[in-house]
Amino acid sequence: MIEERLAYPSLENRTVRRRTPQAFGRDGTTTEPANGNCSDREWPACWDAAASLLKWSEPYDRIVDEENAPFYRWFVGGRLNAAENCIDRHLEERKNQVALRWEGKRGERRTYTYYDLYHEVSAVAAALREFGVEEDDVVTIYLPKLPELPITMLACARIGALHNVVFGGFAPNALAERIQRVDSRALVTCDGSFREETVIDQKRKADTALASIEESLPTIIVDRLGASHGIHLGEDQYDYDDLVETYADANVPPVPREATDPLFHIHTSGTTGEPQRMTHATGGYLTGVAWTAQTVFELTPGTTIWCTADVGWITGHSYVVYGPLLSGATVVLAEGSLRYPDRHRPWEVIEQNGVEIFYTTPGVIRTFIKWGESFPTAHDLSSLQLLGTVGEPIGPDTWEWYYTHVGGERCPIVNTWWQTETGCILISVRPGIDELKPGSVGPPLSGIDIQIVDEDGRELPPGEPGYLTINRPWPSMLAPLEGDQYWVLAEYWQAFSDPRADSWRYFTGDRAIVDDDGYVTIIGRDDDVITIGNRRIGTAELEAAITTVGGVTEAAAIAERTAGETGTCVFATLAQGQQNRTTIRDAVADAVAEHVGEFARPKSIIFTPELPETYSGKTMYQLLERIVNDRPPTDSDTLRNPEIVGELTTIWNQK
Numbered sequence: 001m002i003e004e005r006l007a008y009p010s011l012e013n014r015t016v017r018r019r020t021p022q023a024f025g026r027d028g029t030t031t032e033p034a035n036g037n038c039s040d041r042e043w044p045a046c047w048d049a050a051a052s053l054l055k056w057s058e059p060y061d062r063i064v065d066e067e068n069a070p071f072y073r074w075f076v077g078g079r080l081n082a083a084e085n086c087i088d089r090h091l092e093e094r095k096n097q098v099a100l101r102w103e104g105k106r107g108e109r110r111t112y113t114y115y116d117l118y119h120e121v122s123a124v125a126a127a128l129r130e131f132g133v134e135e136d137d138v139v140t141i142y143l144p145k146l147p148e149l150p151i152t153m154l155a156c157a158r159i160g161a162l163h164n165v166v167f168g169g170f171a172p173n174a175l176a177e178r179i180q181r182v183d184s185r186a187l188v189t190c191d192g193s194f195r196e197e198t199v200i201d202q203k204r205k206a207d208t209a210l211a212s213i214e215e216s217l218p219t220i221i222v223d224r225l226g227a228s229h230g231i232h233l234g235e236d237q238y239d240y241d242d243l244v245e246t247y248a249d250a251n252v253p254p255v256p257r258e259a260t261d262p263l264f265h266i267h268t269s270g271t272t273g274e275p276q277r278m279t280h281a282t283g284g285y286l287t288g289v290a291w292t293a294q295t296v297f298e299l300t301p302g303t304t305i306w307c308t309a310d311v312g313w314i315t316g317h318s319y320v321v322y323g324p325l326l327s328g329a330t331v332v333l334a335e336g337s338l339r340y341p342d343r344h345r346p347w348e349v350i351e352q353n354g355v356e357i358f359y360t361t362p363g364v365i366r367t368f369i370k371w372g373e374s375f376p377t378a379h380d381l382s383s384l385q386l387l388g389t390v391g392e393p394i395g396p397d398t399w400e401w402y403y404t405h406v407g408g409e410r411c412p413i414v415n416t417w418w419q420t421e422t423g424c425i426l427i428s429v430r431p432g433i434d435e436l437k438p439g440s441v442g443p444p445l446s447g448i449d450i451q452i453v454d455e456d457g458r459e460l461p462p463g464e465p466g467y468l469t470i471n472r473p474w475p476s477m478l479a480p481l482e483g484d485q486y487w488v489l490a491e492y493w494q495a496f497s498d499p500r501a502d503s504w505r506y507f508t509g510d511r512a513i514v515d516d517d518g519y520v521t522i523i524g525r526d527d528d529v530i531t532i533g534n535r536r537i538g539t540a541e542l543e544a545a546i547t548t549v550g551g552v553t554e555a556a557a558i559a560e561r562t563a564g565e566t567g568t569c570v571f572a573t574l575a576q577g578q579q580n581r582t583t584i585r586d587a588v589a590d591a592v593a594e595h596v597g598e599f600a601r602p603k604s605i606i607f608t609p610e611l612p613e614t615y616s617g618k619t620m621y622q623l624l625e626r627i628v629n630d631r632p633p634t635d636s637d638t639l640r641n642p643e644i645v646g647e648l649t650t651i652w653n654q655k
């Protein structure tokens with residue numbers, strides 16, 4: 001498998017352009033490059049340089065406090081505000097520069113300058129306060145890709161409230177769960193959104209979620225559909241535009257937060273498979289994001305970046321919202337699908353907005369490949385300077401196609417490795433500095449200390465696959481609330497740390513291999529989490545939904561890749577005497593769509609007499625994945641029921 005990945009085109013004789021970074025000084029003005037680069041500085045002093053990319057209202061007196069490891073506290077004593085760093089600090093120099101360009105699904109366009117953002121963010125912040133949202137309260141945001149989404153996030157940050165963005169495609173149940181998990185004080189959603197020719201009733205989904213929650217939440221409704229779709233505002237529901245008008249002149253000074261105060265919650269899936277509440281701290285998170293925006297993307301004021309991720313995922317938080325705005329860049333936000341109104345859309349977005357940095361996933365690139373090169377070729381993509389990918393390993397053909405047909409053989413590709421928990425990119429080449437090795441994610445960024453270890457935590461030599469661990473803390477690391485520390489310890493720190501020696505090592509959940517030059521190649525995850533459309537979903541969450549269907553006794557959900565697209569494949573066992581498979585199949589598909597979301601609706605549902613299991617009763621997901629993705633099943637020594645492998649292969653092939 002590794003060999004397969006390493007069979008990439010040679011990059012000899014290919015020039016890689018180097019862009020010159022320009023950075024901010026501590027006071028927010030552009031001075032000589034502050035250069036948040038760790039390589040020539042001692043750890044942790046190097047993080048001091050990275051933190052100087054931000055504007056601090058109160059300087060910190062300690063870079064990192066290791067007292068309560070592994071719950072490290074970064075920039076202790078310092079104070080800053082995220083919204084002030086993303087907006088106010090730019091006003092003097094570039095208040096009329098475009099901060100955000102939004103492209104609606106139906107050809108609508110809106111642009112916001114930094115000054116526009118300042119105004120609207122202040123108004124929304126004032127409205128939230130009016131609803132009783134105070135510092136440290138949590139606001140859940142359930143919106144598709146609309147400008148109001150980053151604006152509301154920044155409005156929360158301005159008053160020191162935490163945002164909890166829930167991906168707009170999630171079903172009411174999933175939303176309700178995520179609202180309650182964080183004890184939300186308010187909700188921001190919209191009336192609906194267009195899906196190609198139809199309308200998705202987002203408000204109905206939100207109302208269903210709200211109805212299942214005891215407490216009433218003040219809810220702000222963004223009007224996306226327009227006058228033709230009148231909406232009924234229920235009790236404690238308010239129209240976003242009315243509020244912005246009412247509070248148009250509000251002056252809401254940014255609340256200086258302790259660097260260690262939480263900035264937001266976001267949900268992810270870990271080894272338990274259930275959604276987990278993750279938290280990032282203000283000073284550390286912003287430092288990590290500003291630092292990587294500079295070292296990996298070389299974002300400078302006015303650079304136009306388009307990251308296709310949904311804002312509800314960490315990629316969107318870090319590289320649609322915070323990273324670009326901290327850097328004074330111009331963000332492109334494109335609502336809706338990349339194939340609507342037709343397959344020219346992505347290339348039109350790049351061409352018409354002069355996108356310089358394009359950041360997407362291998363899955364999206366595979367879709368482009370399927371459509372054919374005639375689409376990108378029909379457009380002037382010469383504005384592009386740098387390409388990025390994230391989320392899963394990128395295969396050689398996909399890499400080559402991206403490099404050639406999108407990057408015109410002139411743009412470096414940064415394959416970036418990171419996680420919701422890491423907050424920012426930790427492993428990537430730096431364009432123009434490091435050699436590109438397609439297939440590998442590159443060396444860890446300076447200041448990041450990784451190790452590949454075996455089961456017992458012993459470091460492995462280059463060339464040997466093992467577990468990817470991180471040896472030293474980094475600023476944008478997960479910063480769990482006290483109530484979450486217990487499970488965070490078990491999930492991420494326990495496996496490879498030695499608490500008695502006060503030696504802590506973070507486990508990423510990934511398997512990887514490192515080469516002689518220190519370049520890392522990611523093999524894949526080591527747990528029961530699958531990636532659908534680049535969203536990490538716990539198999540347990542899917543399976544819980546599937547087993548709500550009467551007649552289904554057990555289920556295993558895995559990722560199925562066909563024609564370059566990843567979808568969900570379900571294996572299920574049925575109770576005795578269940579005859580009507582078609583009905584059950586439909587019910588399973590609906591249950592997944594209802595409990596998790598339409599995006600996870602299974603591509604295939606296979607009934608089997610048994611699931612392959614280890615002696616300890618753990619489902620062998622990897623084996624199912626191999627069968628489904630046409631790879632030979634690996635050795636079945638550890639299986640309790642090895643005979644099922646042949647049977648499953650037959651069932652799958654006859655499907």
Ligand code: WT7
Nearest residue numbers: 390391392393415416417418419420522525536
């Ligand atoms: C997992 C994190 C934060 C990025 C979006 C996903 C996998 C991430 C790569 C890459 C191979 C990658 C890992 C990681 N992953 N980047 N460049 N090459 N695999 O965030 O949902 O927190 O998932 O995505 O398995 O652990 P996430």
